[in-house]
Amino acid sequence: MLPQDTQPISPATARLATGRDRFLAGEWERAEELCRRILAEQPEDEEAAHLLGMVALHDGRVPEALTLFGRAATLRPDYAQAHGNRAAALRRLGRYGEARAACRHALSLAPAESALLHNLGAMLREFGLEREAAAVFRRLIRLAPHNAAGYHGLADSLRKGGGLDEAISAYRTLIALHPGAAPAHGNLGIMLQFQSRLDEAKRCYARALAIDPGYAEARSNLGSAQLLTGELAAGWVNHAARWNTAENAATRFDSPLPSWDGSTLGGKRLLAWGELGVGDEILLAGMIPDLAARGIGCVLETAPRLVPLFARSFPDVEVVPRQTPPHPATAWSDLAAQSSLGDLGRWLRPDFAAFPRRHRYLAADPERVAALRSRYRAMAGGDRLVGISWHSANPTHRDFKSAPLPLWKPVLNLPGITFIDLQYGDRSADLEAVRRDQDVSIIHDEMIDPLTDLDGFAAQVGALDLVISISNTTVHVAGALGVPVWTLLARQTGFLWCWFIEREDSPWYPSMRLYRQAEANDWAPVFERVRRDLSRFPNRA
Known part of the structure; x- marks a missing residue:
């Protein structure tokens, strides 16, 4: 006889336990077979439905997995894991709003479940809700202070949301927990490089490479930091490792030709x-x-x-x-x-x-340049013609690089200057706000679209006396054409290696002057220097 407090194990329960073991061992077909046998005998077995959903999700049968997770959650409404995996399936199908709601419901059932918190944070990051994601990862860390994925998610959310100091702290904690994790050292280096703390960043990359010499991202980033600090020979060699990273491998030119070795x-x-x-x-x-x-x-x-x-x-x-x-x-x-x-x-x-002291190496269409300059001068009535651009669309750097148009007030109110809009994309709301709030009309040329007619844009830039812009395509066009250009550089753009560090000139473009932030996010001193220099800038003949 069985002891009085022992219940016999049913065949279905035994098969379910075996199915879990098979799933964990990677024996997907055997796990699926066992689950289907259980459901044939006991259609209301939510555990079997859930495990079968896991198998289907692993095999890429996402709609089937969604149905099975939903079935398990219906059979047992408080089944948090089923709701959480239903959220994962909805996410895979691109139904993000439903996925977010399902994950939040799962968390309401199991508020201390680390996996659910991590999944919700990851989904919020996919939606671009970095601050909300960071809050979720903070909650995860409070519940599980040794959860490495939580620190990683927090740091990455903070980096894209602008909280670099806290991101650096998160990666330092992660390294303390896992000192042998090369990606943690490499990612800390990225955070420090964003803050232009380049010597510290290079040390992080070196530690990552000591752990994993084949870590291409760390080597490439080390190269970019070396380029920034003027170590050009070593920087070019290390930065070439970018072609071995997962991000860039797909964009490398597929050619049977050997790489050039500098020969004739x-x-x-x-x-x-x-x-x-x-x-x-x-x-x-x-x-x-x-x-x-x-x-x-x-x-x-x-x-x-x-x-x-x-x-x-x-x-x-x-x-x-x-x-x-x-x-x-x-x-x-x-x-x-x-x-x-x-x-x-x-x-x-x-x-x-x-670097040659070449005044210019690009040539705009001279007829279009002359026509545009004549038209703009007629509109300006003898004023100097100054083109401006203030916004970056780069998803990695835009919040740091961009200098919103209201900040330009000290410059836009200078007399004797007509400003030309060189900003790509539809920024009509910005222009209207400046016209309304500052009584400044910036010329927007409907005949020029930089996104579709770059040759026309080059002619537009070539028609001006001066260009003032944040770091974007506009300044490269102006510099390559030899047009005087003042480039406004944010402090937290440590991966824009082409501007190097501390210089006020650019070896790439002799016609360029660099205006750098002294403190992160503080554009006011930059625009004061620009206002002072622009007040003395002469008309082009």
């Missing part, structure tokens, strides 16, 4: 291809004339909207658009090697002495 190529041509954004391609294209000086012919593959401008500016280079499938010129037999534009720097910009 024996009379054959080099395939150079653009990377990152349009502004970066313009910046790095400043090295294309150096290839001709070395006697190296070039095929340049670039963003389609850059083709007219680059073709005019580099008449001895075959400029082709980046497209799918690749342009036939990228596979011609007279090509001996290939290189991204960024990797040219290893051979052409090994130190600051290698």
Whole structure:
């Protein structure tokens, strides 16, 4: 006989336990078979329905998994895990609002469940609700002070939400918990680099690489920090590791050609291809004339909207658009090697002495420049023509880089200046607010759209006396054209390595002057310096 306090285990219960073991062991088909047998005998077994849903979710049968999780939650309304996994299935199907509601309901049933809190935080981050996500991760950490995923989620939410100091503290705690975790050291380095604490960041990357020498993200970031601090030779080499990161591997040009090693190529041509954004391609294209000086012919593959401008500016280079499938010129037999534009720097910009004092290397359409300048001067009545841009669309840097138009008041109220809108995208609300609140009308040219007509935008920039802008495509266009340009730099943009540190000039663009924030988020002193200098800026002849 069984002891009086022992209940016999039913066959269904035994099969369910075996099914769980099979699921945890990765034996998905066996786990599914056992669950289906249980449900055939006991259709109201919520545990079997839930486990079968887990198998379906793992196999990518998400609608089926959603149905099974819903069935389990209906059979037992207080089944928090079923509601939580239903949220995960809804999230996989892109039904984010329902997923968020389901996860919140699961948390109401099990408010101290760490996995549910983590899932909710992750979903909120997907919705772009970084501050709300950070609050959830803080709650998770209070409940589970040793939960590494909680500190990681908190730090990443804070980074994108602007709370870098707390993010740094979170990563330091994570490292104290797991000192051998290379990603924790690497991510702390990223936070410090965002704050331009570059020596500390480099030490973090070095520790990450000591733990994992193959950690491509840490090596690439070390390279960008070295470039920022002027260690160009080492920086270019380490930054090349970006092509081994998961983020960039898919964007690397697929070519059987060997990477260029700086040699003369024996009379054959080099395939150079653009990377990152349009502004970066313009910046790095400043090295294309150096290839001709070395006697190296070039095929340049670039963003389609850059083709007219680059073709005019580099008449001895075959400029082709980046497209799918690749342009036939990228596979011609007279090509001996290939290189991204960024990797040219290893051979052409090994130190600051290698930067030529080239006034300009891009050429706008002279007829369009003349026509636009004539039209703007007629509208300005003899005023100086100053183009401005204030907003960045870069999702990583926009909150730091952007300088909202109301902050420009000391500059916009200067007499004798007509301001031209160079901001890409629809910023009509910003322009109207300035007109209403400051009685300043900024000319917006409906005939020029930088997003669709970059060649026309170059002509617009070329028609002006001066450009003042945050770090975006506008300043690269102006600098490459040789137009005087004042670039407003936020302090928390430690990954914009092209501006280096502490300099007030740019070796890339002799016509550029840099105005840097001394303190993070404090634009007022910057605009006061700009106002002072602009009051003395002369008209162009």
